[in-house]
Amino acid sequence: VLRRRDQWVTAAVINLQPRAANLPEIPAAALRFSQTGSGLKLQLDLTISGEMNLGAMERELLRVILLEMIYRNQTAIPSGEAYVEAPDWLVEGLLALTPNRDCLLLVNALAVSERITPLDEFLRERPELLDSAGRLFYRAYSFALVQLVVESADGRARLGSYIDNLAFASNDLLADLQAAFPLLAGNDLGKIWESMIASMKRSARTDLLTFSQTDEKLDQLLQTKFSPADGRDKSLSLEGLCQKKPTPMQRMALRKFTQEFMLLAAHANPILRSIIQDYQQLVAQLALGKNRAVGARLTELKTLRARLSDRMTEIDDYLNWFEATQLSTRSGLFEGFLNTSSAASPSAAHRKDAFSAYLDAMEEQF
Known part of the structure; x- marks a missing residue:
């Protein structure tokens, strides 16, 4: 992004360690920055586990790179002084x-x-x-x-x-x-x-989906299955997942699932956008481990979607009927009435005063 050459001065140590069962409180990533006798020391401790967040790891690595750039020319730092990230x-x-x-x-x-x-x-x-x-x-x-x-x-x-x-x-x-x-x-x-x-x-917002396209994509999204807690039972739907407290792996999957709803909402038909945002908020609530009243709200949204879908179907049917019943040419059924009405309308009386006679004469000559 900066388009300049690397001028790395301080080495950074990346320490990979497995997660110990007896030390669950060890953070997934810990940055250590200190002043030693030989100069500055940068060390990033990363804990390897099945729940690793690759995005968070990427952020921590970038923080190390930026920290080295910030203090590249600041070598005379007193020991114990807080550093600026x-x-x-x-x-x-x-x-x-x-x-x-x-x-x-x-x-x-x-x-x-x-x-x-x-x-x-x-x-x-x-x-x-x-x-x-x-x-x-x-x-x-x-x-x-x-x-x-x-x-x-x-x-x-x-x-x-x-x-x-x-x-x-x-x-x-x-x-x-x-x-x-x-x-x-x-x-x-x-x-x-x-x-x-x-x-x-x-x-x-260059391309907004129609109502039917949005509803179809929302259906596909709601059919997503989640891995069970023990890995042996059948996959769980969103409704099934809200019946139990989600595991850490399920919560991570739910966080990614939230982003799918936000992506769909950006291109959704305006009629369904608020419903998609409601789904997104419920999934975000589940990702935090809070499943209270989520099942009932999912049922309400399902009912509301069905009512909207029925109403839109009625509107489409009416528009299709209206378009089909329109004549491409005039029927001529009322031409006689229109002509009779036009002929029956009285014409304006012709004035005979001197000024009108003068104007009539001028009109005939020119």
């Missing part, structure tokens, strides 16, 4: 802009929401406190912000300089951005930001 929006945005990355899900996430979050409000958000849908929106806005600064005048060089100087950053993320990127320093910041988000929304 790259902001979350930068990590998520750079990941989204890496080559061969499919950003369609992020662009569609922006298209789902009608409200545009102001830049200063977005920068204050903490992604670790957001649910799966909120994190997806955060990643989408991060992608938009990094793309905005990269596409600005001398953007890549300015972004590299911004990263190099993060060790001296303040607590005001917006002020630091405005100091690094003149595009964001003017009075038109709000308009520039809204224009960027709006353009990405328009690119996502």
Whole structure:
């Protein structure tokens, strides 16, 4: 993204370790940054298990790379001093802009929401406190912000300089951005930001599905099966899964399932979009391990979909009947009446005054 040569100075140690059954509290990823007698030390401890989140691992690796860039020229750091990490929006945005990355899900996430979050409000958000849908929106806005600064005048060089100087950053993320990127320093910041988000929304809403197409894709999505907890029983449907508390593996699958609903909602017919968003919220609730009243709500949504489908079928039938009964040519059944009516209408009386006679004479001559 930065298009500059690697000038790696501090080596980074990647320590892979299996998850110990007697130490379940060990985090999946832990970054260690310290000052040693030989210089700075970067170490990333990754715990290998069946529940590994590859996306989270990728983020931690990028954090290590960015941390090395931030302190590449800051070798005289006192021992025990707290270090400054790259902001979350930068990590998520750079990941989204890496080559061969499919950003369609992020662009569609922006298209789902009608409200545009102001830049200063977005920068204050903490992604670790957001649910799966909120994190997806955060990643989408991060992608938009990094793309905005990269596409600005001398953007890549300015972004590299911004990263190099993060060790001296303040607590005001917006002020630091405005100091690094003149595009964001003017009075038109709000308009520039809204224009960027709006353009990405328009690119996502080029093709909206019809009602029947949306309903068919929603049916296919709701037929998704989930692996059982013990691996021996039959696969579970969404309705079956909400009867029990989901396992960690099922919760991970549900988080991915939530993104499928958001992707469909971006191109869905407006009549069904709110229903798809309701499904997405219920799945996100299950992904958090909360299954209270989810089954009843799924039944309500199923009933509502059936009523909407019946109503749309009636509308289609009426439109088809109306189109089929229209005549391509005039029948002529009322031509006689129209002619009689026209002939029966009295004509205006011809005036005989001197001025009218003069105008009539002029009309005959010219």
